[in-house]
Amino acid sequence: MKKRYILLAGIGLVLVIIVAGVLYSTRFASAVNQTQTHVAPGAITVTVTGTSIPSTDLQTFQIVPAQTTATYSVYENLIFQNKPNNDAIGTTHSIQGSFGIRTSASPLVATMNIKVDLRTLQSDSSRRDNYVRQNALETDSYPYATFVSVSTQGLPSSYTDGQTVHFQLTGNLTMHGKTNKAVFDVQGKVVGKTVTGTATSTIYMTDYGIQPPNLANIAIAQNKVLITITFTANAA
Numbered sequence: 001m002k003k004r005y006i007l008l009a010g011i012g013l014v015l016v017i018i019v020a021g022v023l024y025s026t027r028f029a030s031a032v033n034q035t036q037t038h039v040a041p042g043a044i045t046v047t048v049t050g051t052s053i054p055s056t057d058l059q060t061f062q063i064v065p066a067q068t069t070a071t072y073s074v075y076e077n078l079i080f081q082n083k084p085n086n087d088a089i090g091t092t093h094s095i096q097g098s099f100g101i102r103t104s105a106s107p108l109v110a111t112m113n114i115k116v117d118l119r120t121l122q123s124d125s126s127r128r129d130n131y132v133r134q135n136a137l138e139t140d141s142y143p144y145a146t147f148v149s150v151s152t153q154g155l156p157s158s159y160t161d162g163q164t165v166h167f168q169l170t171g172n173l174t175m176h177g178k179t180n181k182a183v184f185d186v187q188g189k190v191v192g193k194t195v196t197g198t199a200t201s202t203i204y205m206t207d208y209g210i211q212p213p214n215l216a217n218i219a220i221a222q223n224k225v226l227i228t229i230t231f232t233a234n235a236a
Contacts, residue, residue, distance in 0.1 A: 004130070005122055008025065008164060010140065014061065016235070021163055024142070025185050026236065030143065033224045037054075037206075037222060037223075038176070038182050038204040038206055038207060039059045040204075040206070040207035041180050041181040041207070042179075042180060042181065043172050043179040043180060043181065044150050044171070044172055044181045046150055048108045051078075055098075057076070057102050057104075058100030058101060058102050058108070058110060058111065058128040059100065059101055059102070059103075059235055060098055060100050060111075060235070060236040061098060061099055061112065061195050061233035061234060061235055061236065062097075062098045062233055062234055062235075063095055063096060063097045063098065063231060063233050063235070064233060064234055065093050065094065065095050065096065066093060067231075067232035068095045068230065068231045068232055068233075069091050069092070069095075069228075069229070069230045070091065070092050070093075070095050070116045070191070070227070070228075070229075070230070071089060071090065071091045071092050071225040071227070071228045071229075072088075072089070072091075072225055072226070072227055073087050073088070073089050073228070074087070074088045074221050074222060074224075074225050074226075075087060075088075075221070075222045075224070076088045076213075076220060076221040076222070077220045078128065078142075078161070080227075087144075088123055088125075088128060088221065089124075090121040090122060090123040090128075090129065090132070090210075091122060091123075092116065092117060092118075092120040092121045092122065093120075093182070094117035094119075094120040095114065095115070095116050095117075095229070095231075096114070096115045097112070097113050097114035097115055098110065098111075098112075098113060098233070098236065099111060099112035099113070099114075099149070099183050099233070100112075101163070101190060101195065103190055104159075105158065107155050107156060107165075108152065108155065108158075108160040109149070109155070109167070109169060109186075110152070112147070112148065112149035112158060112171065113146070113147075113148050114146065114147045115144050115145070115146045116143055116145045116146075117140050117143060117144060117146060118133070118137050118142070118143060119133060119139045119143050121133070121137075122203055127217050128211050131213060132213070135213070136210050136211070136212075136213055137175075137176060137210065138176065141177075142167070142175065142176045142177055142231065145173065145174065145175040145183065146174045146175075147171055147172070147173050147174075147184075148171050148172050148174075149169055149170070149171040150170050150171045150172065151169075151171075152167055152168065152169050152170070153167060153168045153170065154166065154167035154168050155167045159190070161190060161191060161192070162189060162190075162191050163189060164187060164188070164189045165187070165188065165189065166182070166185075166186070166187050167186055167200065168183055168185060168186065169183070169184045169186050170184075171184075172184050173201075173203065175208045175210075176208040176209050176210050178208045178209050180203070180207050181207065182201050182203060183201060184200065184229075185199065185200050185201065186198070186199045186202045187199075193234060193235035194232065194233070194234055194235070195231075195232070195233045195234075196231065196232050196233075197228045197230075197231055198228065198229070198230050198231070199228070199231070200226065200227065200228045200229075201226075201227050202224060202225070202226055202227070203224075203225050203227060204225070205223050205225060205234075206223055209227075224231075
């Protein structure tokens with residue numbers, strides 16, 4: 001009789017833990033979902049006015065993939081792995097692109113066109129990577145993310161070789177079949193025929209028709225994503 005009582009008590013305790021876990025995860029998922037809504041800015045319509053920039057004014061630089069990294073960082077809650085405050089981070093070196101720079105009077109960064117192969121993103125979990133590729137980014141249908149610059153803000157009036165500058169680069173980011181305005185915060189410098197720097201931007205998955213991962217309310221990702229590109233480019 002005593003053993004039966006202990007067994008029943010043990011089963012009851014397990015059920016209480018399971019119910020408490022489900023209630024907690026459901027409440028957390030609800031709280032996260034309240035922060036998911038975001039209004040997509042849409043693409044920037046480029047209107048050509050005035051005189052275009054002569055190509056001779058710009059020196060073209062090509063991205064060096066082996067020395068360039070694209071990274072995403074997403075806050076996630078892995079409830080049953082006891083990781084309530086985890087940053088999922090994925091990286092790739094599969095980046096191609098070029099841009100033009102004018103370092104003489106009125107410095108300028110223009111004609112940037114960057115392409116990232118999303119199929120090659122890797123984090124510390126192959127299970128996460130497979131889910132992101134197959135269910136979130138759907139890379140079989142949408143293998144690339146592209147960014148095309150439209151304008152810059154905050155460049156200095158003059159530039160000296162080796163000087164680090166901080167400015168904003170605005171353009172259109174296309175991913176998962178949708179295009180939206182994106183603003184990258186850039187720090188970089190030109191030393192001789194090499195440009196190095198870092199560009200960061202915050203985007204929202206739902207702006208691109210991507211549903212933030214939520215596996216049965218026990219592995220939940222936020223909508224907001226931090227994108228970082230640490231780059232090296234050489235004069236073409």
